[in-house]
Amino acid sequence: MALAIALVIAVITVISVYVFWAHVWWLPVDVSTHGASIDHQFMMTLIMTGIVFVLAQLGLAYFVWKYRDRGDRRPAKYSHGNNALEITWTTAAFIVFVGLNLLGYRSWASMRFTPAAADALRVEVWGEQFQFYFRYPGPDGQFGPTHVNLMNDATGNALGLDRDNDPASKDDIVTATLAIPVNREVELILHSKDVGHSFYVRELRVHQDLVPGMAIPIHFTASEDALNYNGGRYEIVCTQLCGLGHYKMRAFLQVMTQEDFDKWLKQQAEEQQ
Amino acid sequence: MEAHAVATHAHAAPTGFIRKYIFSLDHKVIGKQYYFLALFSVVVGILLSVLMRWHLVWPDARIPLLDKLSPTGAPGGIMTPEYYLSLLTMHGTLMVFFVLTTAPQSGFGNFLLPIQIGAEDMAFPRLNMLSFWVTFAGLVVLLSSFFVGDGPPLSGWTAYTPLSAVGSVAGPGEGTGQTLWVISIALFCVGSLLGALNFITTTLDLRTRGLTLMRLPLTCWAWFITAVLALLSFAVLFAAGVLLLLDRVGGTSFFVPAGLVVSDQRIAHSGGSPLLWQHLFWFFGHPEVYIAILPGMGITSHVLSTFSRKPIFGYRAMVYAMMAIGFLGFMVWGHHMFVSGMSPYVGFAFSVFTMAIGVPSAIKTFNWLGTLWGGKLRLNTAMLFAIGFVSLFVSGGLSGLFLAQPPVDTNLHATYFVVGHFHLVMGVAAIFGMFAGTFFWFPKMFGRMMNETLGKIHFWITFVGVYCIFMPMHFLGLEGNIRRYSRFTDVNFLVPLIPLHKFMTIAAFVTAGAQFIFLFNLFWSMFKGEKATENPWEATSLEWTVPSPPPFDNFAGRHPVVYRGPYEFSVPGAPKDYVMQDAPEPVAAH
Amino acid sequence: MASHEAVTLGLHETESMWAGGRSPFAVGSKKLGMWLFIVSDAITFSALLIAYSFVRVASPSWPRPFESASIANATVMTLILLTSSITVVMAVRQAKLGNRSAVAGWLAATMLGGILFDVLHLREWVGLIEEGVRLFKNPWGTPQFGAAFFTLTGLHMTHVTVGVVYLGVIAIGTKRGKYTAEDVEVSGLYWHFVDLVWMFIFPLVYLMSAKFA
């Protein structure tokens, strides 16, 4: 029994470590400029937890086997513990855990504490049950106001724009695909029309909820690599439970060169006239 | 200057069937009532999870009998996406509230706490009965949502607003079903609060002579600290529940902002914020995680020490670690909200405390290993489950360190990594704690022994099975496999992951099936098991000084006096390898 | 506890207060239980007040509709509640001195205060409802105002009403010799708590929304 449980724990440990080690399943490619620091923090955490995982599980397995009741007269060790040992591992755990966390500070700060550059491309993301819309401000650089009473999917005016009366809305471009230029900072302003949604692009290491009643800005830059994978096309998925169609709420993100992007935007604008 | 605890029992032994078994004031009967309530809930909960796993990998398959259960949710036996979400919501709610909060705390705690502290009953027997029946009413209300209009709600056990607040326009089950959900949770809050204040008062006031706080079994410490957490956190959930109910039925807008258009319909609410609900919910929700796991930690410590034939390693460190977990548990709820639109500065502060809470968790693990070290391990079923608890707690706990860091959480949030993490650490580990407790205290509760062979078969399948189900979830999370999707066919990057999901589903079928072995063992042993002696495990705490099962007032009018701590095993010079807590003769070491 | 006993139990002298066999706080279990309930209920009220403050902070224009007549009414209600606390104190005092009928009298006076509070409060509710204040709208702007007002004061009023019934049960029971001084004291704790909560609702809900002349 003791040997069996020791072996089972050991086998579980080895298989788990192997799957991480061999990247059988692994993080998707990173096509953002900030993703490297996230992945680095992930690796640091993986190595640290991996060491603790292996030591703790194998220690458990070894102790169970080694100290099993063999039916001999050896008594168990009478010990209430060891204060020096307690203090040592408490301090060690504290330094490792909190230290690790502080290492991630800069990565988080660069994503969330600083605003986007003034010349970043600004795009609005709108979520509704169960699709995304993206709005570009057009040549005037202004997003026109949205009117709740005009919002209607049936009439094709999901965002409730009043193009006839609001000059800023006139040139706004609403699309079903999010196209962005490579190597240029993008600021997304996230909105939700109805319930909570989320904007998640694995390869960009971008993840943020769309909260009803709030306009939440996030910013990132697609790196040169972004053009190289899958034709620059990535899936945007909703990760916040939003209702029965949650599982199919997705859109595509297309990374392009600046020229292609300008062409695409122009084409979109013409289609909407 | 103050009198000792009054010796006379507050209520006489009941005679009629109803007073004895239904509306009983006896903590032992109430403990069993909670246990069976949780057992019923866990059977339903597991059944729901099996149906969900089935649907996930064969979304178009016909599931036998499902159309009988819900003709609208599964027309022709094929589950609809919305019914999947309803089952998900009910699975989460049942498991978190009616299993993980109920069995380890109210079930085992009620049965054992008074006996372990040498008392005749809880401090407030009537309140105790009331807590159970309020909780029972909560369960009935929750389950009744299966049978109303469009079924149970689909907004998950976290009931994020506005999905849960704006009514049936947001989806099936969001009408009556969601209202019943809120009422059920509010009732559960009341039951838990009453139970918590009873536990705290009992532990502080009713300890028998000589039982100082530092001589309490770690189980009692765990129940005590859990009760403190429940008292302080359920109060907030109750307030949040009242507000959500008002948002739903009274037209208020605490959690719903202005200008929403759901399915092309304008929502009249204005002025609230979904973030407020998330804050209030997780303010309760995170301490709740520790409410679920702390009793399991207590049971594991108790069982490990007993069957290692060794004093627990670092008793005081164990107590302080549990206190630290409880204290820090109130300062970390924001780690559920790193991508929720919460202030990122606040988010980072939350992450520091979250990592800090790993420290007491690590202390506990090290001390469990320290307890095994140099022991003389008796590997019976209860011990196996306690060892399994440690293994699962380590595996699930470590993955929490990823999710605690905002940058790393960016990619793992709302993926199966999270699902794997919390199922291992607070789901399965806590249930292993319950299994360990069941095998350990079954003789005391029912006067008979459980079958060890069946117990071990059950352990092996379950232990390997849960690793096969929940470890792969971490790998899926790396790939960005989103949770709460009812099928994976509509997102390109999820399709290649379906084979691994199939493996997990098969593992889930096998593991769920193995639970019948446990159920059979439990009920068979109750009537046919070998008769238990007073102290079959040669354990030291007070419950093993009374007959199995204990008489109505536990100590038959006797008042035990405690002379030492609860884990005096293998004391050098002692005649046996254990010294009872109430044994007066002096022994060599402290 | 005698040092002799501490020694026989193998304890240090300082541990004796927590040594078991009695309450470490030297209060009865009922009293401790009531205190724990009060702590929990105080947190429930705090969460509601925090929710109210949250929506108020997030709403740029919160109405301040209470005329001086309303403020005067609420001030009178506060004075009534404070006075009912002093009558409960007297009831507890008499209970300790063993004057059962005096206890019932003081408790009756307290209940009267509670009923008067409820009456004045309900009269104000009716007035506000007639002015068009609802849980989801009001004539003065941010619709949250009505929601916060009715929720907070409604829950408090429920507590007052429960308290009146509770004190009534205790008063009758004490007179009949069913309840002890401890029971009276415990019911008094609850009543003071209801008073205490009002000490926060009054300034936050009324005074912070007083209309300047």
Place this chain on the structure above:
Amino acid sequence: MHATVEHPAEHVEPKRIFLIVWGFLLALTGVEVLLAYQSLEIKVMLVLLMTLSIVKASLIIAYFMHLRYERRSLALVLMPAMVFVIAMLFVVFPDSLRLLWMSTQ
């Protein structure tokens, strides 16, 4: 099944102290009402009113609810837990302030 305690007669405090506290509470209420009609900035007003309310609550707890006369350990067990949890609830406020500029209303 309770621990019960007999209160000896000397535990009964004189009436005078309660009447003084009562007087203080009435006076503080008066001060609060007067304050409400001063044209102060809302934050200042809030801080002043809350400070006075906390003083009033403390008086009620200490004297009316008798906590001052109980063993110190009772207060030390109850009050820090309550204050800590209520203080933690204040962590929601950065988000309500953020809504002032992130709200779409």
